[in-house]
Amino acid sequence: MxxxxxxxxxxxxxxxxxxxxxxxxxxxxxxxxxxxxxxxxxxxxxxxxxxxxxxxxxxxxxxxxxxxxxxxxxxxxxxxxxxxxxxxxxxxxxxxxxxxxxxxxxxxxxxxxxxxxxxxxxxxxxxxxxxxxxxxxxxxxxxxxxxxxxxxxxxxxxxxxxxxxxxxxxxxxxxxxxxxxxxxxxxxxxxxxxxxxxxxxxxxxxxxxxxxxxxxxxxxxxxxxxxxxxxxxxxxxPPQAASALVAVGEAHSQQARSARVKFAAWRSRAARGLLVDNFGAEASDLRQKALSSFEAETLAAAGLPTVASYRATMRKQLQSLVDGTITEVYQAQLTNLEKQTVKKLRATLLKNVHNNDVGDAKEAMDNNAAALRAAIFTFESSMDDLEVPSLGLSKEKAVRDMTAKLNDEVMSFPDSAPAKLKRAKQVKKVVSKNKKPTERAISFGLDVVAMLRPDGFGSLQGFAGYQLGGNSLTFGVHNDADDPQVISQFGGVRPPLLRVQPKLRVDVEM
Structure with a gap:
């Protein structure tokens, strides 16, 4: 008790x-x-x-x-x-x-x-x-x-x-x-x-x-x-929300980690001046896989109000990481491709200077035009593998910009230091070449220069030439008969309508 x-x-x-x-x-x-x-x-x-x-x-x-x-x-x-x-x-x-x-x-x-x-x-x-x-x-x-x-x-x-x-x-x-x-x-x-x-x-x-x-x-x-x-x-x-929050974070980390492994390999090639094989398709597949896998792994969190906003934020961060890195690697490869294309074009133009005969301007222009077309075609073909349309990284603008850049390169190349040096070496080689001995001979040639000067003040001028063997004919037209300066050169009188100047040329080989 x-x-x-x-x-x-x-x-x-x-x-x-x-x-x-x-x-x-x-x-x-x-x-x-x-x-x-x-x-x-x-x-x-x-x-x-x-x-x-x-x-x-x-x-x-x-x-x-x-x-x-x-x-x-x-x-x-x-x-x-x-x-x-x-x-x-x-x-x-x-x-x-x-x-x-x-x-x-x-x-x-x-x-x-x-x-x-x-x-x-x-x-x-x-x-x-x-x-x-x-x-x-x-x-x-x-x-x-x-x-x-x-x-x-x-x-x-x-x-x-x-x-x-x-x-x-x-x-x-x-x-x-x-x-x-x-x-x-x-x-x-x-x-x-x-x-x-x-x-x-x-x-x-x-x-x-x-x-x-x-x-x-x-x-x-x-x-x-x-x-x-x-x-x-x-x-x-409820416990589902806590679990869903962690699942979202883990899915983000996993997809970001997998993407960074691929990005590291791409950055390494771009840093060495190389291109990634089939980059456009691989980048599109990587982006699609990362985002779709994240959405599939976190689908349950979309129906929880306290987790849905966090899921959207994590998805946006993952998309920003993937899109930003793909764009970065794309720009690095585009720079590498532009440098390679310009370098190859310059080498081809320099080779054409070596192959062309001195003074053969038409052949040089044809060769340079062919080199330009080949460079543009090669660049555009490479851009087919490089572009990522889903991110707006298309080839159209890059091809337009590169075409303009290559045109400028072709136009300015004749005045560049390598071209001048090449031509100088070529001329020096031709000039210093020993001539083969020839037989003694005497040859004659007739050079005729004719000038037609109709009425006018010099608004029209043209010349034509023809050469056959050792003979040559040069004919010119210039409508400057009424020009005061021309009249003063002829002592105050109008120049003759047609003026012909024949020349006899004698070549003696000893």
């Missing part, structure tokens, strides 16, 4: 120490917090509503309660898969995440572990903790996170649970656009059946080095952050 009385009095004392800190609307009862309490070594217990907790036993109406024992302990209810958590429940879990030194997620069953944390009721609780920490408390120092499992543990089970925790945490960090890692934010402890949860939790709370302040101030500050951020209506997303 006395023993029962002692147990009853002890339970009454414990109930008296636990004070409700939140009403049904989610308003914080800050006056219920003793002024002497600080946030140092504060323990938070998030229990399973369907199972009793060995650390706290809040009444069904208490969303958040405070036990002022040593160490002080916040207790709140965790959500279930069958009941959508309310905003006040979101606030209570967020308060625990922002103020406690150690957090205990209690009531994890063997069934929860076998199904995987991502598909259990506790995935919602953990997502709430991680998101509040990532969005509002990333600078609060390291916390201890204890997961209490009502079952036997194993190395493989611990590895699987840690993997699920990391996925949930990465999803929250990705949404908050932070770079903190799970190991930097939490000191994880997995407590299985047979372990002393209470002593382990107390030791974890006391060993965690976090900033300490009056508990009233810490709760008020955390409550203000939560109200200002308006995350309570979204903080408990």
């Amino acid at each position: 006395n023993a029962l009385l002692v147990v009853f009095l002890a339970s009454m004392a414990t109930a008296a120490q636990a004070a409700s800190l939140m009403d049904g609307s989610g308003n914080l009862k800050i006056s219920a917090v003793p002024q002497s309490l600080t946030s140092e070594s504060l323990l938070a217990v998030i229990s399973n509503p369907d199972l009793p907790s060995s650390l706290s036993s809040p009444s069904g109406d208490d969303l958040l309660s405070l036990d002022s024992s040593d160490p002080p302990c916040l207790s709140c209810r965790g959500p279930t898969l069958s009941i959508q958590p309310s905003d006040p429940e979101c606030v209570s879990i967020s308060l625990c995440s922002l103020t406690a030194s150690a957090i205990v997620v209690d009531g994890i069953t063997e069934g929860d572990v076998e199904a995987g944390l991502l598909n259990s009721r506790h995935a919602v609780t953990l997502s709430a903790l991680f998101r509040a920490r990532a969005l509002l408390g990333s600078d609060g120092g390291k916390q201890s996170l204890l997961l209490s499992v009502n079952g036997e543990g194993s190395a493989s089970l611990e590895k699987e649970m840690k993997g699920d925790l990391n996925i949930l945490f990465l999803a929250s960090v990705a949404e908050a656009k932070e770079s903190i890692s799970f190991d930097d934010a939490y000191d994880l402890k997995l407590v299985f059946a047979g372990s002393d949860l209470k002593s382990t939790a107390k030791e974890a709370a006391q060993s965690t080095d976090r900033p300490s302040a009056a508990l009233r101030e810490s709760l008020q500050e955390a409550s203000s952050k939560i109200d200002a951020s308006q995350i309570t209506s979204e903080v408990l997303d």
